[in-house]
Amino acid sequence: MPLFGRWLGSGLAKVALRAIDRLKRKEDLTADEEYAVERLCSWLARVQGADPLLDEALDDAQREFLLSYRLPAPEADTPGGGRRSIARTAPRQYILPARSGARTPRGSCGSAADLAAAGGEPSRHSSEEGEALLGTNDPEVERMLRALEDWEAFDVFRLAELTDGRPLQTVALGLLRRRGLLARLCLPEDRLRNFLADVEEAYHPGNPYHNSTHAADVVQALGAMLAADSFSRQLSDLEQLAVILAAAVHDVGHPGVNNDFLIRTQSEAAVAYNDQSINENMHGAAAFKLLAKKENNFLSRFSEEDYRFVRRLIIRIILATDMARHTDGLEDFAASLRLWGPDLGAWTPDKRTAALQLVVHAADISNPARPLPLCRRWGQKVHDELFAQGDKEAALGLAVSFICDRRRASVPQSQLTFVEYVVKPCFSTLGELAPNFVAKNHTDCIL
Ligand SMILES: [Zn+2]
Structure with missing residues (x-):
């Protein structure tokens, strides 16, 4: 299996072949088998299932099975029914029921009274308004x-x-409801719900850390920042929409391994993105592919200009979550801060992007600033995922990255280093933009 093995890694190739047989027998996969099959499905998608060299690894029945697995027939009663992720065969569920009358009719955007009831100015919303809008049972x-x-x-x-x-x-x-964005931006809620459900499904539940709970945590952290400080009043509705969506999709489809691993294994994604912010590029592309589905495209009525603005902003925010861009991002923000001060109203639109990138990046790495029980739980999950990567590296015959080596790395020490060199500088900088949030929420314990 020269090509197949070179692309997937010989260890993973063997795991994938074993997993195919287990799938055909309808047996559950281990996390490693799930990962290997996903990589194989991804490869088949790239070569469109027709690479003669794969014949060395897959027989016709295996290839046929994987192709059908990759592209199941859409289900008539499932909005957006299409490809399902591995080991996610349960029908899509909606957690929040639709509000009565929530669907936005084509060509209308609700009355002025609807808009007012939906929140008005974000800075004026109250918890009572938010409660009335949630509508959960x-x-x-x-x-x-x-x-x-x-x-x-x-x-x-x-x-x-x-x-x-x-x-x-x-x-x-x-959060989108609470900030009144559905009404003010005329977002069709049915499509938005379809999109969010598809995004959630595309997060890999087998990842200890990079799963949809992490994404929800980042969105909630962002919501807390937006609520605590006046900078959010300087943001346009489109900027607020972009920043919330970016937080929601910023890790979608995460493979559970970092960019370094993808480069070292010469993965398909590393080739596709030239070793540059591989995961982050993939997350952005995956999000917009899901948005492009007709039943999901809640931005289809935006003007071309508005759509391009939101898309560009989301992409730039997602790319800035690459830890390799951490220092540049902080310096970029600090330079604008020195030039124009903390009032975002004085910043040029392009430079405001640096502020929005900082806010989402801070939310993304905010686990150590949470209350201790949550902080410890997140810390363990991060390392569970890193150690699983270390196991993969060992299985592939690669040198195991120190931080991924369960025999050598110390979870408390790694967390302390992360706080000292990453979280602390980020939150110190964030304090210039969101002083109430940083002070009020006891994040000073890390500063
Ligand atoms: Zn993240």
């Missing part, structure tokens, strides 16, 4: 959504339990 979910902007009280793990592992669509839709 589960009282505990409803209680949690009332705390959607509360940094200390919100427990995303509990929400994940209550929503059967689908907290992201609940948090993202809740």
Whole structure:
């Protein structure tokens, strides 16, 4: 299996072949088998299932099976029914029921009264307005959504339990409603819900860390930042929409391994993106592919100019979540801050992007600033995923990255280093833009 093995790694290639037989027998896959099959499906998609060299590895029955697995027939009763992720065969579920009359009719955008009821100015919204807009039937979910902007009280793990592992669509839709963006931007809620459900499904539930609970956590962290400080009043509705969507999709489809691993294994994605912010480029592309589905495209009525603005902003924010861009991002923001001060109203639109990138990046790495029980839980999950990558590296005969080596790395020490060199500088800088958030939420324990 020269090509197949070179692309997938000989160890993973063997795992994938074993997994295909297990899939055909309808047996559950281990995390490694799931990962290997996904890589194989991805490769087949790239070569469109027709690479003669794959004949050395796959017989006709295996290839046929994988192709049919990759492209199941759409289901008539499932909006957006198309490709399903591995080991995610349950029908898509919607956590938040549609509000009565929530569907936005083509060509209309609701009355002025609707707009006012939906939140008005973001800075003036109250928790009561938010509650009235949520419309969930589960009282505990409803209680949690009332705390959607509360940094200390919100427990995303509990929400994940209550929503059967689908907290992201609940948090993202809740925040968009709470800030009145559905009404003011005339977003068709049915399509938005389809999109968020597809995004949630595209997150890999087998990843210990980079799953939809992490994405929901980042969206909620962002919501807490937007609520705490006046900078959010300087943001346009399109900027608010972009920043919330970017947070929701920023890790979609994450393979559970980092960019370095993808480069070292000469993965398909590394080739496609020339070793540059591989995962982040992939997340952006995956998000916009899901948005392009007709039943998901809640931005289809935007003007070309507005759509291009939102798309560009989302992409730039996602790319800035690459840790390799951490220092450049902070310096870019600090340079604008020195030039124009903390009032974003004085910043040029292009430079405001640096502020939005900083906010989402800070939310993305904010676990150590959470209350200690949540902080510890997240820290363990991060390392569970890193150690799983280390196991893959060892299985492939690669040198195991130090931080991924479960025999050598120390979780507390790694976390302390992360706080000292990454989180602390980021939150210190964030304090210039969001002083209330940084002070009020006891993030000073890391500063
Ligand atoms: Zn992330």
